[in-house]
Amino acid sequence: MQQGSGSLVELLLSADNFYELVSTIQYLDVIQSRNSEAVSELVSLTDELALTQASLNAQMDEAEAEKQRADEARDEAEEARDQLEAKIAAQAAAEAAARKAAIEAAQRAAELAAQSEQQTPTFTTESGNDATVEVPDLPDPDIVVPDSDKDAFVSEWSARIDAYLAGSPLAGQGTTFAEAAWEYGCDPRLSPAISTVESSTGRVCFLPHNAWGWGSSSWSSWEEAIWAHVAGLAAGYGGQLTYAGAQKYCPPNADAWYASVLANMLSI
Template sequence: MQQGSGGLVELLLGADDFYDLLSTIQYLDVIQAKNTDALNELVAMENELTQARIALDAQQQEAEEEEQRAEDALAEAEEARGELEAKIAAQAAAEEAQRRAALEAAQRALEEAQKAAAEAEQKAAETEGSQTETTVENPTFTTESGSEAPVEVPESPDAGNVDWSSDKQAFVSEWSARIDAYLAGSPLAGQGATFAEAAWEFGVDPRFSPAISTVESSTGRVCFRPHNAWGWGSSSWGSWEEAIWAHVEGLAIGYGGQLTYACAQKYCPPNADHWYSSVLANMEMI
């Protein structure tokens, strides 16, 4: 108990006896202890409140910073997406321009060959005094493997899309028949199912590999290595089945599995224009 000197004297004088004084002092000590406990509890609660307020302020600041980071990330993502879309659009436009230029170049080459044949026929007629028929031969180009292939012009600038919505059985059945009809009479005859199954497995246009075989080797008639109908360097295989699966897989891995002008530039750098046009023309035949 803490008391001033005046308060203690008043307690002594006001007490009836010693026991009364002792009881009063004990009572005051209890009251003071309770007050002290209440005060300490209040101080503790105030400290807790202060710490909670500090923590809440920190959490709020962190939340605001996180929100700002999320907004910044979203803005960066939208900017990156816009740049990517613009890049894709520019690449698509460039691809389309190159593709059309390739087809126009093939058409010009064919028209020039026809014109040259007509002029030769007229010159021969004038020289010999009679009408002489001159055979118009398609112009040729050299492939990357060194073979000579005729320049062919497709009837349409687009071969159309392949329908991948069917199941494997229906897909293979449809394309096997179409490819077999295209390959009839060639060394690759009867391999339609092999081409179709490999195309399904690797997600490659089923017309792509057969068409390349015609451009590069007259559909397997002129192979500089065993079963290599696609002008692939020094590669050779033990069977058409093995060769077809390897080539279709290679088209998927290295060329995107679809005919594009970029693919033509990679497959036949010396004459990408004529290669693209000729492969497309053959794809449209399937």
């Protein structure tokens, strides 16, 4: 059989006999079949590549969309944080201004009483008693927050509170105040100081064992009363002395109440 690059007809006519012609045709069929398979495989690979490219494009689009959503969420979170920080700063500034005004009011009352040679100024507490308006040396108390060492905290503050309560009906309850304050995360000075302002440290209670002007509650013991009051301060007042808390605790005379409670806290 002749070899060359002639036309298909020439290739067929070049066969010397029928057997060679059949062999040539079979050879051409094999080539055609392989070419068809190659073309089919190429088409299949092309389709697969197109699908892969489409999938990658979709994934890239989704990734870009996710990035956009993440950026938007970050921007929203930063804006919310900035707004919260601004709100906290405004509240802190308002609280500081109110504290300063309350102490200045107490100072003016004391000065007026001194100038007119009148008795020490008083105000009506939440329990209905008359309390002396006291002027603190500082505009706010140092924050006291119970730490993880309960024994050290209770040891320090029970001794200080016992010294403060000496000679009063609440004498000896320093450990109760300190343990309750540690349990509820309160300033340990707050409840004892309020008891002095509201009832002269338990001397003038309007209900049994209620030394704090605390609603219409009464208790069977000082221990029960102290734990209940400190728990209430934690739940309703954040466990710390604030002017906002004074407005809530003794609305008619918040200025004098805040200044007087603070003055007593600073003496513990």
